[in-house]
Each structure stands twice: as C-alpha cells, then as structure tokens.
Amino acid sequence: MKAAFAADLYNEELAPVAPERRNWSWLNMATVWMGMVHNIVAYEAAAGLMAIGLSAWECLEVVAVAYAILFVTMWFNARAGTRYGIPFCVLIRSAFGPKGAQIPVILRGFCAVFWFSVQAYGATQAMDAILSTLSATWASFNEYILGMPEKRWAAMAIVWALHAWISSHGVHRIRNFELIAGPLVIVVGLMATFWGLHVGHGLGPLFSVPSHLHGLAFVGAFAVGVTGMIGMWATFAVNIPDLSRFVRSQRDQVIGQAIGLPLTALVFTPMAIITTSATVLLFGRPIWNPTELLLALNQPMITVIGGATLILATLSVNVVANILPASYDLINLFPRHLDFRRASQLVLILGVFFVPWLWFDHAANIYRMLDIIGGTLGPVTGIMLADYYVIRRQALDVNALYRHEDIYDGNRGWHLPAIIALLVGAAVTSAGEFIPAFHSVGAIAWFVGVLLGFGIYVALARKVPIPSVLGM
Template identity: 40%
Template sequence: MESTNHAISLTNEDLAPVKPQERNWKAMNFASIWMGCIHNIPTYATVGGLIAIGMSPWQVLAVILIASLILYVALALNGHAGAKYGIPFPVFIRSSFGVVGANAPALLRGFVAIMWFGIQTFAGSTALNILLMNLWDGWGTLGGDWNLLGLHLPGLISFLLFWVLNILVLHHGMESIKKFEVWAGPLVYLIFGGMVWWAIDIAGGLGPIYAQSSKIASGDIFWVFTGAVTGIIGIWATLILNIPDFTRFAKSQKEQVKGQFWGLPGTFALFAFASITVTSGSQVAFGEPIWDVVEVLQHFDHPFVIAISVITLCVATISVNVAANIVSPAYDLANLFPKWITFKRGAYISAILALLTVPWKLMEQASSIFAFLGTIGGALGPVAGVMFADYFIIRKRTLVVEDLYKMNGIYSYYKGYNYRAFVATIIGAFISLIGQFVPEVKFLYDISWFVGVIAAFVIYTALMKLHPPAAEVTEDSKAVFSGKAG
C-alpha cells in the first residue's frame, strides 16, 4: 500500500498492517499471554465467588470448562482477520462500522479496558500493601485516619506504586509486552501451586474439598449455571473484540489458533482447579469460603512465603493488565487521533485515566463485580456479533485492506458511518440489558453476552442483505462486498 493513498486521519505507523517479516509471534507467545492473563486476583475472586454463592466445586469446574471453550472459539474466530491481514482491532472494525464510525465501538471497548486497568491495579496493590506491612511495622497506621474516598494512605501509596510498575513494562511497546509475558505467564503457577498445597493440607485432603455439595436449589441451578458462564465470558468480552491487536503479529493462522488453545482452555482448567481448591479448602477449614486471594495470604505466617507469594501475584496482575487492559485503549486512542497519538502515548493516557476510576469501590464485594461483568457482556456482546457477521457472512473473510485506510473506499458507507452496524448494536444491547431493569425478562440479562451476540449478528446480517450499501468503488471492492472474491 502506498501511504500517499491513505487519509492522514486514518493511519499512522502503529495502525498500518504489520509487515509479513515482522509477524513473528508463535504458539508459545499466545499461550503465555493467556497464562499470564488468567492467573490474576479478580479472576480468582470471580471463580471463588461462585463457591461463595453456593455452587459445588464440580459445578464451578464445569462452568469454567464450558466458558473457556466458548471463549476459545470466539477468540480464534475474531483473531482470524488480524493474523491474515496484520491489522489491529480499531482498523478491522472499520469494515463493519465505517472508517469513522469505528471510533464509537473502539472507544467503548477502550473505556471498559481502562476501567479494568484500574480494577487490576488496585487488586495488585492490595497484595503489595500486605508485603509492605510485613516489611514495616508502622506501615498500616501511616497517615492515621486520613483517606481518599475510603482508601487510607498506605493503600493509596501502594496503589500508585503498583500503577508505576505497570507503566514501566510499557517502555518498549508491544515487543516489551511479548517478552514480559513469556516468563511471567509460567511464573504465576508457582504461587497458585503453593496455595493449592496449603488448601489441601488445611482441609485434610482433596476428598473433603470436592465432597461439598451445591447449596443452590435444583430449580434455580440452570439459570445460576448459565449466568455464571456468562459472567466468566464477561471478564474477557473485551479481549474477544481486540484479539486482532495480538494476532496481527502471528507468524501464521495456525500459530494463533494453536497457541490460544494451549493457553486458554488448558490454562483456565488448571486455574479453576487451583481457585476452587483454595476457596473450598478455606471453607472446610474456616467455616466460610475465602474468595479473596489476598485474604488467603494473610493466613500464612512465614514472612518469606508471604513475600514470594505477593511478588508473584503482582507479576501476574501486571501480566494481565498490560496485555488485556492497555493494548486495546492504546490502539483505540491512536485510531481516534492517529496524527498525534501513537501506541505508546495511547498507553500512557489510558493508564492516567485509570487513576480516575476509583477502582477500590468496584472491588468492595463480589456482587458488584458480577453486576459490572453482566453490563460489560451486554454492551460488548452486540459489537462482537456485528464483527462476526460482517467478516464471516458478508465479507466471506475477504477485506480490501487499502480501503480500510481511505475516506472514499467501500468502508466509508455514508460519511464514514454504517448505520446498520449501529442499529444492530443498539438493539442487541437493549435486548440483552433490558432484564436489568424489567424483572419479568431478567433471564435475558443473566445471559446477556449470548443474547447480545446472537441478536446483533442476525439484525446486522439482515440489514446488510435487505439494504446493502451503495458505495462500491472498484471491481475488486465489488467482488469482496458481494462475497465473490477469492
């Protein structure tokens, strides 16, 4: 592609397709990304929260396995375009929402990622705070009763320190993230392996842990189960959208598909086993489940064990934060202002905005996390539905990459916006979220991600077939739009 053909408002070096010789990520790189992403404090709290609401260990394990397989399929499918064309999510989504309209879903996804960056940063800082209390006897009372919106001075300082650690990983952009994940992903197994051993020991073996029965009424288990699957998917609803930001660096399509399979269902199953064992073990030992991994650490009485555990937890949290919660908003902001914002500048801006989200309020109890995840799934599910429909049904996996960077190409639609994508997204979000406000259809909200994806997929496909866009610039473009391209 000749850069002179591109609208300056639509591209910069970070948004342009990755050159074939620079696509060097192998299956291990994708697997290590997921190893690092899954093993983190909020995910542990979510899995542990399922035990806390009364599900049996075996039911929770089934929830994780089903959710991880669904996630794998969605991620592999949406990552196809990134691996094939080397383009990031905000560019890929221009084919469905329009070259200008793509900014709307990209910013929505970026906003959610920034919220999660704040949550993960605070979660990691709580572990760091424990380490500092063990190193300094007076740390916990520093600042007296002073607090910022409920967060006392030691917690605030820990939060800011941990925030800085996240920023340091971004120094060399995507390449530094790739290198960090290669060793950070496997490392986090150490802490969770040790916690599993501890839980088995205090519970008197695996038998008492997995013998615990469900406390949920048989008539309610179906909706509780499907709601739990939706909640787990909701954690990664954002990454489903922007997985092309990573697969664009794949050496081949096979590498991203294979790597994500190794890293997601397999890793998630091991993580679920560890989380369930620790949470249920604490229930056997203490009479109630401890779904906060940081609280579990407080039961250890050896300073060295606590220090190693906290450091590993911090590494795990940084791993998921930079991969899942910085890459997307960095590209999304670059897509909005490509002339002024590069990937690294977008990452720094996103991290600064995360400071303003007051994440400690979102982490006060498990129910607030699940409510947040349900809303995320309902809002972002329809965007994924539109992307699936456009790429696989309308485009037949064929894009005119040149036109993704033009204001007058086939993806310009009407003044840069494709109304069909917006209509499908809005209706899909309405259907999936209405149950949050109307008790009679609450079941739709309980499975909001699935409802949103299916509704938007069907509506978008119908609108594109019934009222196809008129903008067809070249013969090649016509062939792609009609699905007749090779």
C-alpha cells in the same frame, strides 16, 4: 501509498504488521493467555459458582463449557488479525464505517481503562501489605489524602510505575514479560495447590459438597455460571485481533489459544478450589480472596511472596487485557498525536482519575455499569463475525480501511446496518437492568447479544450493496 491514507485513520502503530514482523509463536500466544487466566477475579469466580448451589465438579463443567465457547469465538475473531496484521480498531471499520467504528472502540476502551484501574488498585493493596510487613515506618503512614492513606498513594505510585515500565517499549516487551510471568504464576499456583492437598489430606472438603440444584434450577444456574464466566472475557473476545496480528500463522494462534485459554482454565479452577478447601480446615470457613488469605495466615514470608505473586498476576493480565487494547483505542482516536508509548502513559493517567479506591466501596454499582457496557459488546462480537465471514467472505481491502469515501465508508463514514444492530442488541441485553420482565435475559445476555448482532446485521447488510474484493 501511505500518502493516500487519511491522517485521522492511519499512523505507524495502526498500520498492518508486516509479515516478517509477525513472529509470535504458539508458545507466545499460550503464555500470554496463561498470564491473563490466572488472575484474582478468575480465582474468586469459583466461589460465586458454589455460592449459587453448584458443586465443585459442576463448577469445572461450567468452566469447560464457558471457555470452550470463548475459545471458538476468539479463534474465529482472531483470524482476520493474523491474516491481515490489523488491530481491532481498524478491523471494526469494515462493519461500522470509519466514523461509526468509534462507538465500539470507545466502549471497549472505557472498559479497558476501568478494569486496568480496578485491578491495579488490587495490586496496590498487595504492595501496601508487603511494604507494611517489611517496614513499621511504612505501616505508620496513615494520614488520609483525598480518601486514601498516604502509604497507599505511595504503593499505588510503585504499581503504576511497574505497569509503565512493562508497557514502555510496546508489544514486544509485553510478549517477553508474559513469556516469564505466565508460567511463573502457574508454578506459584501449583505450590499453593500442593499446600492445599497437604492440609486437606486430599482434594479437601469443598469437593465433597454435593450439588444443591436439580432440574430446571440446575439448568438456570448452569446458564448463569457459563454467561458469567464468558462475561469476564467478553471484552477481549472483541479485540483479540490486537494480539493475533503479531502471530505468524493461523495454526500458531489456534494452538496457542487452545493451550492458554480452555486448558489453563481447567487446571486453574481446581487449583483455586483445592487451596480454598484448606482454608475451611484451618479457619472454619472458605477464604476465596487471596489477599485476605495471606493476612489470615499471618506469616511475614508468605505475605511477601504471596503478595508479590498477586502483583505479578495483576501485571500479567493488566498489560495485555487492558493497557494494550486501551492504548490502540486511544491511538485510533488521536492518531496524529499518539504512539503506543504515549497512549499507554495516558491509560495510566486516566486510570487514576477513575478513583478506584472509592469504587471499591460500591462493588454492586461497578458490576451493574460494566454489565450494561459489556452487554453491548456481545452485539459487537456478533457483528464482527457476521461482517467478516458472511458479508465480506474473509476478504478485505486493507488499504480502504485507512481511507474515507472508499468501499467501507457507508453513509458519510457510518455503516447503518452495524449501528442499528448494535443499538437493538444493546437495548435488549440491557433491558433487564431496568425492566423486570426482561430480567431473565441477563442470565444469557452475551449469547442474546451475539445472536442479535449477527442476525440483524446480516439481514440489513444484505439489503445494502457491498463492494466485493474477493478477487484480491
């Protein structure tokens, strides 16, 4: 049967995972999410919510709503991966056609490599802080090379090597790493929380700050907060089949995600607020950046342990949320030449060429560009859900996904309803970046994108004959 597959659409990494190899339990899925939710960006997100006027308790409400929506979206988008054992880059061919699918795959891959680069550089700073604390000789290597001190280049090489080691033996080593890293990050986070409770003699001052928003102002800020929280994981909502294809049952994937995503986020957010409350009492201002907090405490042992924790947290989110999907996306582009090991190495190389040490000085440009690209993934999510549940009725001919000129080929490899839905959805969600009249759309861009992608795709796809595989 394999001989009938197109060489540019199939290799062993992209092939469906055999049922006997789908051995991830709910615990594996939960610990993977634990490792991803506990990251620096999520830690600092509470600061952004409080900065727009929400109280600490309202921050928790925003987190609850956002992660509940994410959980439902990922639960439904993960089902096809668990049922058929196929990754996102193969599943998306059903909606876009084998050639058209390259558009969302490239968009998702770009975001993954970029975020890998940025987050790995954050871990590089932590590694540099640890080694500078331990060695005066290391701290003295400050000669700049291509815009970065030589000690930072060495620290980056170490961090990149750690990523390479974890991803070198594929998804199963990543699973085993997350089984340890996810719970360990929680343990260290709990230690920081107990420290914050001790210093603050309770929840601390941030929990006593009242909300500054009421009426429509509160509703608007709440919507912005929910959309922002969802935006952190909107890319992963698209490629969740990359993980769920290894889970042994639908029950395991839904229980694992329920524990690892909304429940963990609801525990993690107050931990961040409590820890930061202690910094208000110690330093007279809230310090939300964990690295800045370590330096402010000026305790070598804490700097080393805390820095190691930040590196561990970065590794746990990077290997799953960025290296894994980017590797599959690259394999999909070059199936004749890449396997997972080679693709993950290529992700590391590409990450260096994104020169993250230069981007760090232009954070506004980073988020503006990623908001535009990420906004296009809202329509992709809507299209995927519409295709699988409404158009295909949860029935796919998996073999046809690996062939040209078969039932998913569309118009010479392009399924136009999906292409049109993506272009229209992306244009609307990105319009606010360029047209002031559409600026308000940005506050709910992901929701608008999902609804537009879903609605337009269903309307157009129903006018095109769709071969049925319901009898399979």
